Amino acid sequence: MALLELEEVRAGYGPTSVLHGVSLSVPEGQIVSLLGANGAGKTTTLRSITGGVQWTGDIRFAGRSLRRMHTEDVVRCGIAHVPEGRGILTELTVDENLKLGSHLRRDGAAVRKDYDRVFEYFPVLRERRRLSASTLSGGEQQMLALARAFLTKPRLMLLDEPSLGLAPLIVRSIFEIIRTINTEDQVAVLLVEQNARLALEMSSEAYVLEVGRVAVRGSSSELTGNDAVRRSYLGY
Amino acid sequence: MQELLQQVVSGIATGGIFASLALALVLIYNAMGLVNFAQGEMAMLATFVALALIDHGMNYWIAFPVTLVIAFAGGIAIERVVIRPVERAPILTLVIVTLGLATLINGLAGFIFGYVPRAFPSPFPVQTVNILGALASYQDLGVIAVSAVVLLAIYLLLQHTTVGLTMRAAAHHPEASRLLGVRVSWMLALGWGLASAVGSVSGIMVAPILLLQPNMMQTIIIYAFAAAVLGGIESPIGAVVGGVIVGVTVNLAGVYLPFVGGDLQLAVALAIIVGVLVLKPNGLFGRPSVRRV
Amino acid sequence: MLTRIRNSPPRYWLVVVVILFFIGLPTVISSFQASEWAQVLVLAIAIMGLNILVGYSGQISLGHGAFMAIGAYTFAILIHRYRMNYLVAIPLAGLLTGGIGFLFGVPALRLSALYLALATFALAVVTPSLIKRPAELTGGVQGIILPPVDPPPAAGAAFTALTGTPMTSDQWIYYLTLAFALVLFWLAWNLVRHRAGRAMRAVRDGEVAAAASGVNIAGYKTLAFGISALYAGIAGALFGLAVGFVSPDTFPVSLSIQLLVGAVVGGLASIPGPLIGAIFAYFLPIESNQWVPAQTWIPSQIASTVEKAGPAVTYGVVLILIMIFAPNGVVGLVTAGYARLRRRLRGAADRENGQMPPDPQTV
Ligand SMILES: Nc1ncnc2c1ncn2[C@@H]1O[C@H](COP(=O)(O)OP(=O)(O)OP(=O)(O)O)[C@@H](O)[C@H]1O
Ligand SMILES: [Mg+2]
Numbered sequence: 043m044a045l046l047e048l049e050e051v052r053a054g055y056g057p058t059s060v061l062h063g064v065s066l067s068v069p070e071g072q073i074v075s076l077l078g079a080n081g082a083g084k085t086t087t088l089r090s091i092t093g094g095v096q097w098t099g100d101i102r103f104a105g106r107s108l109r110r111m112h113t114e115d116v117v118r119c120g121i122a123h124v125p126e127g128r129g130i131l132t133e134l135t136v137d138e139n140l141k142l143g144s145h146l147r148r149d150g151a152a153v154r155k156d157y158d159r160v161f162e163y164f165p166v167l168r169e170r171r172r173l174s175a176s177t178l179s180g181g182e183q184q185m186l187a188l189a190r191a192f193l194t195k196p197r198l199m200l201l202d203e204p205s206l207g208l209a210p211l212i213v214r215s216i217f218e219i220i221r222t223i224n225t226e227d228q229v230a231v232l233l234v235e236q237n238a239r240l241a242l243e244m245s246s247e248a249y250v251l252e253v254g255r256v257a258v259r260g261s262s263s264e265l266t267g268n269d270a271v272r273r274s275y276l277g278y
Numbered sequence: 279m280q281e282l283l284q285q286v287v288s289g290i291a292t293g294g295i296f297a298s299l300a301l302a303l304v305l306i307y308n309a310m311g312l313v314n315f316a317q318g319e320m321a322m323l324a325t326f327v328a329l330a331l332i333d334h335g336m337n338y339w340i341a342f343p344v345t346l347v348i349a350f351a352g353g354i355a356i357e358r359v360v361i362r363p364v365e366r367a368p369i370l371t372l373v374i375v376t377l378g379l380a381t382l383i384n385g386l387a388g389f390i391f392g393y394v395p396r397a398f399p400s401p402f403p404v405q406t407v408n409i410l411g412a413l414a415s416y417q418d419l420g421v422i423a424v425s426a427v428v429l430l431a432i433y434l435l436l437q438h439t440t441v442g443l444t445m446r447a448a449a450h451h452p453e454a455s456r457l458l459g460v461r462v463s464w465m466l467a468l469g470w471g472l473a474s475a476v477g478s479v480s481g482i483m484v485a486p487i488l489l490l491q492p493n494m495m496q497t498i499i500i501y502a503f504a505a506a507v508l509g510g511i512e513s514p515i516g517a518v519v520g521g522v523i524v525g526v527t528v529n530l531a532g533v534y535l536p537f538v539g540g541d542l543q544l545a546v547a548l549a550i551i552v553g554v555l556v557l558k559p560n561g562l563f564g565r566p567s568v569r570r571v
Numbered sequence: 572m573l574t575r576i577r578n579s580p581p582r583y584w585l586v587v588v589v590i591l592f593f594i595g596l597p598t599v600i601s602s603f604q605a606s607e608w609a610q611v612l613v614l615a616i617a618i619m620g621l622n623i624l625v626g627y628s629g630q631i632s633l634g635h636g637a638f639m640a641i642g643a644y645t646f647a648i649l650i651h652r653y654r655m656n657y658l659v660a661i662p663l664a665g666l667l668t669g670g671i672g673f674l675f676g677v678p679a680l681r682l683s684a685l686y687l688a689l690a691t692f693a694l695a696v697v698t699p700s701l702i703k704r705p706a707e708l709t710g711g712v713q714g715i716i717l718p719p720v721d722p723p724p725a726a727g728a729a730f731t732a733l734t735g736t737p738m739t740s741d742q743w744i745y746y747l748t749l750a751f752a753l754v755l756f757w758l759a760w761n762l763v764r765h766r767a768g769r770a771m772r773a774v775r776d777g778e779v780a781a782a783a784s785g786v787n788i789a790g791y792k793t794l795a796f797g798i799s800a801l802y803a804g805i806a807g808a809l810f811g812l813a814v815g816f817v818s819p820d821t822f823p824v825s826l827s828i829q830l831l832v833g834a835v836v837g838g839l840a841s842i843p844g845p846l847i848g849a850i851f852a853y854f855l856p857i858e859s860n861q862w863v864p865a866q867t868w869i870p871s872q873i874a875s876t877v878e879k880a881g882p883a884v885t886y887g888v889v890l891i892l893i894m895i896f897a898p899n900g901v902v903g904l905v906t907a908g909y910a911r912l913r914r915r916l917r918g919a920a921d922r923e924n925g926q927m928p929p930d931p932q933t934v
Contacts, residue, residue, distance in 0.1 A: 113456040129454035363895045375894045382887025388880035548697045556678045
């Protein structure tokens with residue numbers, strides 16, 4: 043059984059419906075990428091999972107339906123959602139942002155160890171601990187968001203375009219770390235990306251959304267190998 | 279000079295009273311972008327509760343924290359019952375609701391406790407003490423001390439506890455906070471509870487001076503508005519500084535400006551409110567806000 | 572003309588009935604009751620002013636009692652000091668208050684809705700102590716006592732011919748207030764239907780869009796403040812006339828709250844709303860004052876407390892409940908109910924005729 047399963051999920055904003063029956067699944071400990079053109083509904087899919095929009099159909103996490111659950115409760119089940127725009131609390135310091143990530147955990151020793159790891163991954167965050175998060179650069183904010191998500195000790199991370207607006211070099215290093223977290227802690231990842239090539243490199247499986255429907259689904263290597271799919275959906 | 283110093287000390291004491299209520303306003307403003315017009319009335323009701331406890335033989339220093347706990351619970355209850363249904367309504371609706379709340383509480387207090395002003399005990403001796411040549415009353419110093427302790431406690435709670443952190447997070451970025459597992463709606467209620475407790479300190483401190491009756495806080499809330507606006511309505515530190523400035527200013531104006539005297543002190547507060555709002559809407563400590571159009 | 576009336580929608584008939592009701596009212600009630608109803612109409616005028624500001628321009632004033640105070644004191648001073656004719660003094664007081672309101676509207680432009688609420692509320696609280704200060708002008712704490720007015724002979728004669736009793740001063744004041752109310756309601760109705768009203772609503776519903784479509788936002792917002800204050804000023808003057816004196820305590824904060832209650836109960840952004848709201852806001856405390864002592868189960872010692880606290884409690888509860896459950900007030904409830912009823916009736920009729928109901932948007 044997969045860790046996360048979406049079954050015929052329909053969702054929208056008020057009168058406009060955006061998702062017209064999306065089904066996908068993320069197996070335990072795997073990275074799955076979710077691709078598609080602008081406006082295809084990738085962000086809306088992630089928001090459905092964490093209860094940010096109304097949806098019908100079914101979404102199950104670790105065998106438990108998330109229907110009618112509030113965002114707070116979904117997240118407390120072990121899903122970390124790094125939203126589009128990163129969701130940094132710019133009024134707070136870097137440290138306070140990180141604390142918000144770990145504030146629900148009761149395993150003090152493990153938390154301290156995780157902080158050490160976070161600072162090992164992102165040394166810059168240690169240097170800026172006391173500064174306001176608003177002073178961070180875009181790339182540093184992305185690191186903070188990722189670090190904060192990691193500190194919640196999730197079983198699944200939903201990452202919405204972690205590469206957006208970042209220099210290629212930084213993107214590389216961030217994706218490295220995502221992969222490390224994935225392999226070392228068995229954290230599953232549902233990765234939304236515009237950079238399809240990079241995403242397919244990372245993931246074992248991929249879905250391509252087209253106007254609210256799953257147009258293509260397959261293993262990442264399959265999709266990379268398929269020229270027709272590559273040209274018509276992935277644009278490279 | 280001595281006289282001036284004395285007036286300043288008593289101004290700081292009054293300022294502490296204003297500051298508590300202003301801080302309560304700021305807490306709710308930060309939680310939901312709303313000025314709670316019922317804050318003063320809530321404090322007045324809590325003060326009646328304190329008096330009832332003391333009249334039943336409870337020691338002042340036990341009745342005091344007990345009242346704060348009751349006020350805290352009352353604030354949460356009010357948020358859940360009255361504010362929650364209109365949480366997402368336009369600001370005008372919310373303002374009218376809190377004004378309705380103010381009217382309701384005022385009436386209820388009159389209903390239960392009557393309109394005859396009552397003496398309220400002060401725990402501080404009536405003597406004065408000589409500080410640097412100026413005579414300060416224990417009453418004033420006591421009020422300053424109590425206010426300072428309460429304000430410090432709130433500061434520590436907000437800045438150095440997890441609950442405080444989540445409250446601030448929920449206030450600034452509800453959506454992002456939800457994604458981190460913060461129960462935002464509950465944080466709003468907590469904000470109301472906290473505000474209610476802090477505000478009631480000002481009621482308890484001012485009651486020995488003004489005598490307790492349902493309309494006691496009607497003028498104090500105006501001074502608190504002035505303090506909060508002067509400090510920058512979203513700044514807790516601003517509320518405290520603003521409270522002290524308003525307290526001292528009003529006190530000095532009342533004594534040294536014959537034109538103002540006792541009965542136009544309230545007009546000074548109005549002038550501060552209007553002046554700050556028109557000339558420097560973000561107050562002393564507020565961050566400039568983005569204005570549409 | 573007649574055919575036009577016959578073919579006009581039912582609400583025009585309603586208007587005619589209401590006007591006739593108010594004209595006929597003093598012939599069937601006592602002179603004292605007429606003076607009560609005069610105050611209802613006074614409140615209705617002031618609430619209409621508030622309604623123009625809040626309902627149509629989206630600004631707020633929690634201190635409209637202060638504008639009433641300005642109007643009332645201007646009126647009293649003009650009569651008392653300058654021996655002016657009261658019929659001239661009323662509109663003059665209104666104009667002056669309107670001018671002050673217009674000036675007030677300029678700094679108000681810079682304030683957000685919340686800050687405006689705060690500043691006007693503070694104004695309402697401070698007003699009584701401000702009035703006391705220039706004591707030679709305002710009479711200080713005592714206030715100013717106004718000479719009673721006699722009905723003009725023609726009006727008195729007409730009234731006597733109709734009812735067989737001489738017209739009292741109160742009855743004359745009632746008719747005078749009614750005349751002002753009719754004119755001011757008619758003006759308000761014209762205002763909201765025509766360009767200024769549409770512009771104001773556009774401003775209320777979204778400043779950005781309104782600015783984009785070329786509406787002079789600042790102009791209309793200050794204009795709304797001025798007009799609103801003019802209404803409050805005239806109401807204040809008529810209030811002074813009806814009560815026979817003005818004093819600082821005639822204009823407490825609770826007056827401003829009473830106006831707000833009236834505006835909200837009747838329904839913001841509606842023309843009949845202020846009248847309904849005024850009837851409610853005026854009679855609620857009076858009824859509770861009469862009802863409470865009549866209840867033998869309430870011990871007499873606490874009856875006076877109940878009398879005093881009852882209106883505040885009710886006002887508070889009403890404000891909260893209306894905001895939660897019926898933000899458009901009584902008028903909003905009635906229109907919604909009427910629309911639903913009509914839809915159902917029309918649906919039934921159309922089904923019989925075999926016709927499709929028209930597109931609801933065009934109704
Ligand atoms: N808050 C909203 N209200 C109304 N419509 C919205 C809202 N957010 C998104 N939409 C619409 O929903 C559709 C899907 O949006 P979504 O953000 O899910 O796309 P996306 O795949 O994440 O696109 P992108 O790659 O640009 O981020 C779009 O047509 C968008 O216009
Ligand atoms: Mg997106």
